[in-house]
Amino acid sequence: MPQLNPAPWFMIFMFTWAIFLTILPPKVMAHTFPNEPSPQGMTTPKTAPWNWPWH
Amino acid sequence: MTLSLFDQFSSPSFLGIPMILMALALPWLLIPTPTSRWLSNRVVSLQGWFIARFTNQLFLPLNVGGHKWAPLLASLMMFLLTLNMLGLMPYIFTPTTQLSLNLGLAVPLWLATVLIGMRNQPTHALGHFLPEGTPTALIPILIIIETISLFIRPLALGVRLTANLTAGHLLIHLISSAVFVLMPMMPAVAILTAVLLLLLTMLEVAVAMIQAYVFILLLSLYLQENV
Numbered sequence: 001m002p003q004l005n006p007a008p009w010f011m012i013f014m015f016t017w018a019i020f021l022t023i024l025p026p027k028v029m030a031h032t033f034p035n036e037p038s039p040q041g042m043t044t045p046k047t048a049p050w051n052w053p054w055h
Numbered sequence: 056m057t058l059s060l061f062d063q064f065s066s067p068s069f070l071g072i073p074m075i076l077m078a079l080a081l082p083w084l085l086i087p088t089p090t091s092r093w094l095s096n097r098v099v100s101l102q103g104w105f106i107a108r109f110t111n112q113l114f115l116p117l118n119v120g121g122h123k124w125a126p127l128l129a130s131l132m133m134f135l136l137t138l139n140m141l142g143l144m145p146y147i148f149t150p151t152t153q154l155s156l157n158l159g160l161a162v163p164l165w166l167a168t169v170l171i172g173m174r175n176q177p178t179h180a181l182g183h184f185l186p187e188g189t190p191t192a193l194i195p196i197l198i199i200i201e202t203i204s205l206f207i208r209p210l211a212l213g214v215r216l217t218a219n220l221t222a223g224h225l226l227i228h229l230i231s232s233a234v235f236v237l238m239p240m241m242p243a244v245a246i247l248t249a250v251l252l253l254l255l256t257m258l259e260v261a262v263a264m265i266q267a268y269v270f271i272l273l274l275s276l277y278l279q280e281n282v
Contacts, residue, residue: 002065003154003217012066012075013159016150019079020160024130030089031103054097 060228064152064221078148082137106133113275120175121282124275131160132271139220139263143256152221158213164274165209172281180281212273219266223259230255 067074089099110129114122135151142149150156172180184201185194230252237245 001061001221003152003221005065006155008066008073008075009155009159011073012150012153012155015076015079016156016159017163019083020130020134023080023083024134025126027083027086027088028106028129028133029126031099031106032089032091033103033107034093 060225063224063228066153067148074148075150075153078138078150082141085137085141086133113271117275117279118282121275121278124278127164128271128275131164131274132267135216135267135270136264139267140260142220142224143259143263149220149224151216152224154213154217157216158209161212161216161270162209165212165277168274168277168281169205171278175282183280208273208277212270216266216270219262223255223262226255227252227259 067078086102087099089095089103095103106129109132110125113128114125117124138149138151141147142151169180184198184205186197186201189197230248234245234248234252237248
């Protein structure tokens with residue numbers, strides 16, 4: 001099984017953690033949520049249609 | 056040289072450059088970083104909702120001290136989920152089939168949970184070695200068994216992900232080869248095998264998502280025991 005060849009193991013280990021620690025957390029943490037979590041039991045407001053584009 | 060079925064898993068290199076660096080660095084183009092706009096687009100909104108709901112669900116059973124792991128486990132979920140799902144497409148290398156990657160993630164994270172438990176609440180952490188209500192005569196053997204099961208955890212975590220993905224890719228390879236070989240000889244059997252391949256591919260999509268989730272879930276359980 002070629003996965004058991006230990007030659008690239010250290011490089012893969014280092015690079016995985018480098019990507020996992022530098023690229024991903026900024027992407028995940030950049031998501032912001034504008035509203036506070038609301039308690040359940042509130043009536044859902046009726047939504048009005050909007051005429052401006054999605055983005 | 057003739058290729059064996061396992062050669063699809065050898066860490067690819069081109070002109071001496073290991074291609075796994077590409078496989079690890081490029082998928083994040085599919086996860087756009089949200090800007091400071093109040094109104095985001097569909098992709099960003101969906102990813103944000105997924106991350107928020109997932110992290111909420113995952114951290115419900117954890118004490119507040121463990122909540123500082125939220126960014127790490129959310130990032131790890133996106134990491135594994137993206138790599139697993141992308142690898143299902145033809146000719147795309149799946150880095151999570153590499154035992155080095157999975158053990159490299161599992162061992163440090165498991166060790167972190169164990170060290171946190173041993174440092175902050177050593178009595179409580181060591182108490183996991185002896186379940187309540189054990190008959191006195193069984194205590195020595197049970198402590199040995201619990202110790203072994205503790206140390207097996209990172210190995211199981213890494214090997215579970217590796218084996219599931221490797222086996223899935225191997226099966227897809229085998230069955231698709233069978234479809235091609237059977238097509239000129241027995242077209243009816245080839246069509247049945249193609250239906251089987253379709254079902255298997257749907258299973259592999261599910262396995263890709265579930266195995267990523269199981270990895271994270273087990274890490275959160277190990278954290279729950281220790282924090």
